[in-house]
Amino acid sequence: MPKKINTRAAAARICWQIIDQGRSLDAAMADYIETQQPSPQDKGFVQEVVYGVCRWHGELEQVAKSFLRNPIRKKDRIVHFLLLVGLYQLRYLETANHAAVAETVQACKQVNKVWAKKLLNGCLRNYQRNPVDVSDPITLSHPKWLQEQLSQAWPNHSLAIMHANNQRPPMCIRVNAMKHSRDDYLQQLNEHDIQSEKDPHSRDGIILNKPVGVTKLPDFAHGSCSVQDTAAQQAAEFLQLAPKQAVLDACAAPGGKTAHILERLNNDGLVHALDVSEQRCEQLTSTLQRLQLNAGIYTADASTPPSWPVPEDGYDRILIDAPCSGLGVIRRHPDIKHHRKPSDITQLSNIQTALLENLWQHLKPGGLLLYMTCSVLPVENEQQVKRFVESNNNAIVMNIEHPCALSQKYGVQTLPGVHSMDGFYYSLLKKST
Numbered sequence: 001m002p003k004k005i006n007t008r009a010a011a012a013r014i015c016w017q018i019i020d021q022g023r024s025l026d027a028a029m030a031d032y033i034e035t036q037q038p039s040p041q042d043k044g045f046v047q048e049v050v051y052g053v054c055r056w057h058g059e060l061e062q063v064a065k066s067f068l069r070n071p072i073r074k075k076d077r078i079v080h081f082l083l084l085v086g087l088y089q090l091r092y093l094e095t096a097n098h099a100a101v102a103e104t105v106q107a108c109k110q111v112n113k114v115w116a117k118k119l120l121n122g123c124l125r126n127y128q129r130n131p132v133d134v135s136d137p138i139t140l141s142h143p144k145w146l147q148e149q150l151s152q153a154w155p156n157h158s159l160a161i162m163h164a165n166n167q168r169p170p171m172c173i174r175v176n177a178m179k180h181s182r183d184d185y186l187q188q189l190n191e192h193d194i195q196s197e198k199d200p201h202s203r204d205g206i207i208l209n210k211p212v213g214v215t216k217l218p219d220f221a222h223g224s225c226s227v228q229d230t231a232a233q234q235a236a237e238f239l240q241l242a243p244k245q246a247v248l249d250a251c252a253a254p255g256g257k258t259a260h261i262l263e264r265l266n267n268d269g270l271v272h273a274l275d276v277s278e279q280r281c282e283q284l285t286s287t288l289q290r291l292q293l294n295a296g297i298y299t300a301d302a303s304t305p306p307s308w309p310v311p312e313d314g315y316d317r318i319l320i321d322a323p324c325s326g327l328g329v330i331r332r333h334p335d336i337k338h339h340r341k342p343s344d345i346t347q348l349s350n351i352q353t354a355l356l357e358n359l360w361q362h363l364k365p366g367g368l369l370l371y372m373t374c375s376v377l378p379v380e381n382e383q384q385v386k387r388f389v390e391s392n393n394n395a396i397v398m399n400i401e402h403p404c405a406l407s408q409k410y411g412v413q414t415l416p417g418v419h420s421m422d423g424f425y426y427s428l429l430k431k432s433t
């Protein structure tokens with residue numbers, strides 16, 4: 001994105017990259033921010049539109065179809081995405097309609113498609129005159145295979161899950177207990193006019209009434225808090241941590257849970273944090289630097305024999321925050337709906353099995369292993385643990401509970417949107433010998 005372009009052209013280009021070209025939303029947004037250096041307002045607007053189009057893509061496509069006599073040609077896909085950007089604004093945003101139409105039409109010139117001005121102007125004005133309704137916009141905005149898997153796994157909850165997937169999630173933060181009490185930090189937020197309240201479902205959590213940029217959070221740069229969903233904050237809780245323990249966080253980057261573990265240990269324990277990706281290990285390093293915490297960070301494949309220095313008698317605690325489909329965090333990453341394929345799940349499930357089998361050998365007798373994912377599919381969760389427990393008779397399933405989670409045979413599952421949490425699965429296993 002070399003030359004300066006308006007926000008509508010930028011949003012359309014990013015959506016095109018995500019939906020047609022398979023680029024991740026985070027990468028496309030980061031690229032936009034680096035090359036265009038937008039003002040905070042422009043960045044916020046582009047982000048809102050990009051997330052919105054990714055969330056409501058199926059519905060917007062249906063609406064677009066009803067105003068187009070013929071589909072827009074493949075080589076002009078950017079025009080098609082401009083149309084979706086225009087429709088999203090008219091349907092979901094409070095932007096003045098005339099500005100939404102005028103700016104979107106104006107963007108045609110910026111993407112070198114001046115010819116399309118008339119087409120876009122016509123479609124968007126037609127929509128204003130006749131804002132068509134689409135039945136079932138929520139299911140329309142989920143791929144068929146995902147609808148099927150959700151209704152098979154959660155027959156009584158699948159519609160609520162899909163509804164939650166399309167909502168804007170709350171911004172949740174975790175106070176660094178080594179630096180502040182939650183009450184102190186809440187007061188600091190209020191002094192900075194950031195309306196927020198204690199998270200009733202996590203010990204260190206605060207929920208903001210409205211999302212803000214992290215640089216607005218008091219002393220964020222020096223580690224006073226981290227952004228982390230309530231459901232993700234349960235990992236440190238379930239691990240039953242105590243000072244001096246040897247803890248392995250096996251899939252650790254970018255380090256949200258490693259940091260929480262260290263905060264709980266008051267930086268007093270041996271923590272090893274692994275990740276297979278070198279680039280993500282760099283993010284992990286900077287997370288811990290910002291929070292002024294120390295861990296042994298190793299770039300390593302945790303599903304194979306250790307290339308990192310395992311303590312002689314093993315670990316007291318192991319966390320496997322396994323690579324997974326991410327189908328429990330779609331509201332925060334709506335591009336997942338566009339990128340995930342059923343075949344990915346088989347592949348991920350094989351990695352999850354290998355991680356469990358390999359890491360179990362490095363847990364001390366009497367130690368605890370917490371297996372977790374941000375997925376809502378049983379194949380990555382209950383079925384994974386069931387198979388493991390059935391083939392390892394020294395694995396004891398421990399009882400864990402959370403008021404917002406559904407109890408399962410081997411663990412607990414939070415569902416997206418229930419008490420405004422993300423969808424996470426947790427299972428806690430104890431090694432008997």
Ligand SMILES: C[S@@+](CC[C@H](N)C(=O)[O-])C[C@H]1O[C@@H](n2cnc3c(N)ncnc32)[C@H](O)[C@@H]1O
Nearest residue numbers: 251252253254255256257275276301302321323
């Ligand atoms: C769900 S994310 C972890 C998020 C992290 N625990 C946090 O709280 O910030 C899963 C991570 O597992 C890593 N990963 C995937 N396969 C791995 C493997 N075989 N060994 C170690 N890490 C792996 C991925 O690179 C990714 O960073």
